[in-house]
Amino acid sequence: MPHDHQNDEPLSSSGHPFRADDDTKLSYWQVMEIAVRELLIEKGHISASQVHEQINRMDARSPANGATIVARAWTDPQFKAALLTNAGQTSRDMGFDIGPMQLIVVENTNSVHNVVVCTLCSCYPRNLLGLPPDWYKSRAYRSRTVVEPRKVLSEFGVEIAPDVQVRVHDSTADMRYLVLPAKPAEANGVSETLLANWVTRDSMIGVGLPRAPV
Amino acid sequence: MTEFFGKRWHDMGGDPAGKISYDQHDFALWEKRVDALMVLASTAGLMNTDSLRRVLEDMGEEAYEAMSYYERWIASVGQNMIEVGAFSTAELARKMAQVKARGSTYGDAT
Numbered sequence: 001m002p003h004d005h006q007n008d009e010p011l012s013s014s015g016h017p018f019r020a021d022d023d024t025k026l027s028y029w030q031v032m033e034i035a036v037r038e039l040l041i042e043k044g045h046i047s048a049s050q051v052h053e054q055i056n057r058m059d060a061r062s063p064a065n066g067a068t069i070v071a072r073a074w075t076d077p078q079f080k081a082a083l084l085t086n087a088g089q090t091s092r093d094m095g096f097d098i099g100p101m102q103l104i105v106v107e108n109t110n111s112v113h114n115v116v117v118c119t120l121c122s123c124y125p126r127n128l129l130g131l132p133p134d135w136y137k138s139r140a141y142r143s144r145t146v147v148e149p150r151k152v153l154s155e156f157g158v159e160i161a162p163d164v165q166v167r168v169h170d171s172t173a174d175m176r177y178l179v180l181p182a183k184p185a186e187a188n189g190v191s192e193t194l195l196a197n198w199v200t201r202d203s204m205i206g207v208g209l210p211r212a213p214v
Numbered sequence: 215m216t217e218f219f220g221k222r223w224h225d226m227g228g229d230p231a232g233k234i235s236y237d238q239h240d241f242a243l244w245e246k247r248v249d250a251l252m253v254l255a256s257t258a259g260l261m262n263t264d265s266l267r268r269v270l271e272d273m274g275e276e277a278y279e280a281m282s283y284y285e286r287w288i289a290s291v292g293q294n295m296i297e298v299g300a301f302s303t304a305e306l307a308r309k310m311a312q313v314k315a316r317g318s319t320y321g322d323a324t
Contacts, residue, residue: 029282034320036292054254058253122283140231
């Protein structure tokens with residue numbers, strides 16, 4: 001599995017190795033961050049509390065938000081229709097603070113598999129799912145997904161049958177995509193609340209599939 | 215890296231590239247602050263996603279390879295703030311010298 005770590009070090013709550021303390025040598029760019037922040041505060045463009053609140057707001061966004069939306073779409077056909085018509089407004093109506101983000105939801109079916117990339121930069125439905133994973137911003141993912149999506153998906157452990165069409169969606173600063181994965185047959189009869197646990201971040205980018213919670 | 219006529223370096227779709235690395239790191243406080251500064255400076259009308267990207271793209275491929283994601287972002291935010299007149303290059307240089315003099319770690323200097 002891609003996200004397995006090969007050593008025996010304990011993992012943080014996010015499932016990654018604990019990050020080293022911020023006591024390494026102060027870097028040039030860290031100095032610039034502090035300086036830019038203080039100048040903008042001194043000149044009254046922003047406030048320290050706004051910075052704090054914005055970080056809290058971003059930290060509160062996670063793939064769980066998207067999972068809630070997917071689970072409702074799996075159980076409520078009317079909601080799903082609204083979501084596929086206007087995903088941004090439907091997400092806002094559900095109470096998610098996604099700001100001005102334009103969002104399109106694309107549906108996986110028996111005949112179509114969708115995958116999302118940003119070849120130009122790192123556009124991602126960050127206001128719903130939180131910040132993108134590092135690989136999403138990497139040269140390898142950005143370059144290859146549009147020309148050999150099946151091979152890329154295969155590296156993520158997702159094999160798409162030859163008779164299923166693969167659609168690659170290239171995000172822009174003004175348009176973000178979210179994949180509505182197909183509901184697994186084994187999930188039939190599971191309640192909306194529990195269904196959300198089947199939805200992974202990767203399944204909403206299109207590089208993974210929903211799976212029974214572990 | 216092959217040069218493709220008619221597109222710039224950041225337009226990477228289709229370029230040859232190797233295996234995808236799944237290395238992931240939790241964001242450090244200073245990186246989250248960079249992200250917040252971009253959002254707040256945009257809300258304040260001082261920049262936007264397009265101006266962020268314009269500077270990132272002008273920084274070139276070498277910067278993409280050599281600098282981390284949020285290092286590039288703070289370089290772009292700083293450049294945008296100078297261009298829009300939020301502060302001057304001299305003010306930024308003076309402030310950076312003050313910050314640097316506070317200590318040798320981020321915790322000491324912030």
